Amino acid sequence: MNKKKAITMGIIHLLLILGAIAMIVPFAWMILTSFKSISESTQMNPFNIFPTKWRLDAFQSVISKMSFLRLYWNTLVLIVGRVICAVLTATLAGYALGRLNFKGKEFAFSLVLFQMMVPSQIFIIPQYLMVSKLEMLNTSFALIFPGLVTAFGTFLLRQAYMGLPKELEEAARLDGCNIGQTFLYVMAPLTKSSRVALSIFTALFAYKDLMWPLVVNTEQRTMPLSAALAKLQGQFVANYPELMAASLLACIPMIIIYILFQKQFIEGVATSGGKL
């Protein structure tokens, strides 16, 4: 029996390792290619997996072409802006929908659900026209704009508030707290883990958003990383070391943050993704 179990575990590990290799290879190839020269990257005979010489040429070239500091900054503004807006508005609205009873609540909640069910492309043209009318194209505001409020986050926080015991609220009210104080001192602090999950979720999706930045911020100096990569590819189709160097530079910050906070990332996604 024990031997059988050991064999099963061996097979499981083998399959998991093969899968893990499949997950890693694209990243590894990105890194290896970015240190090669163009001719080496397209050389088939001999085919070198590792660069014969680790060159930084591709990195130097894309950094000078793309002003990466600017792109990092734009991406950071986009992420931080959307996370702050989402956390603030959802913490408030989630409490109202999860814990209070008042006229119009059902209607408000149905709007939240409705927004979550509709494909987001349906909002893009009118949102674009609004930003354009405000003459805010090519600004940080334009990047943040669709994320000023969040139906998903409101839903997530509502679920979190609903899971809290009723006694807490009653005790606070007996102590003379009004609703605002109950919210601020008792209830809101208890939904912190959901706010962390929402922040991670919002940050990831802001970072990965491609179509909206492509549409509103067409000037290089106002683009986030995703849109800048798309533009770069249009310009240098065949220069793979440079494309890979740019991709690597675009991915590295998020990957480092992910590895440092992997537990929060994975749990955040599991709780927020599963709660829908």
Add this chain to the structure above:
Amino acid sequence: MSEKVVRKRKTKQERSEFIWGWLFLLPTMIGLIILNIIPIFRTIYQSFFKTGAFGKGNIFIGFSNYEKMFHDASVWQALINTFKYAIVEVPLSIIIAIILAVFLNRKMRGRTLYRIIYFLPMVAAPAAVAMVWRWLYNSEFGLINHVLNSIGLKSVNWISNPNITYISIAVVGIWSVIGYNMVLFLAGLQEIPRDFYEAAEIDGASGIKQFFNITLPLISPTMFFVTVTRVICALQVFDTIYMMLDITNPAFPKTQSLVYLFYKYSFREANKGYGSAIVMLLLAVIMLITVIQMICQKKWVHYN
């Protein structure tokens, strides 16, 4: 206490909940209405107009955009392409993720490391992911064809052969999303009580039997949730197609998705009216498929 006082206190509490409730809701509601609710109606409205360049010259044309759409072979082709993509991406990404989750749902060495690795694509920018895969798929210098050649197989035109490009694109989608699905399934698996398996073990049920008789039924609510959300996301595929295929690519007409057409008409050709009609078609398709799934769930989802 007289009834009157109780009533008065009650209405006071009600009033205060009403005021605070709407105060808390106000930012979100104003935002939702301006950013989402009004835009839905504007998109519907826009779909009845012909738009010239720079949004000038909105001309009411009734149902002409829809008529044009129903006679537009490229729209139907894009719809078929989108379905083909979803039919490859969704089931495979779910099946692989369930198997991974079942493997990892035990005390074992390297569990955390596996989890980190499988989830990694989730934190990479899709634009970067698409570029790497485009490079891997490159027919002359790509790594995949090189490996095929070195074991004696012929090169494949992964992203220029019209018959297989949608599969190649779907592979990128699967690779990107299995970690995410796996994490959701792991969370679902952890809710299954251990004694179910212990009882099955005593009855002598094999691992595979346990999987089909215990794991699958008990994880079916998670599966349903993941399927519904994955189908919706897959039907909106855009990033990988936009990044990996040039418009001159021979496989392009057989691969471009509905959302790609929406982007093309709305923002490349500045025909926002036609773009709006296409997005309404997408909405209808997504709604229809979601409703069908909701109806079918009764047949296979077990809620306890």
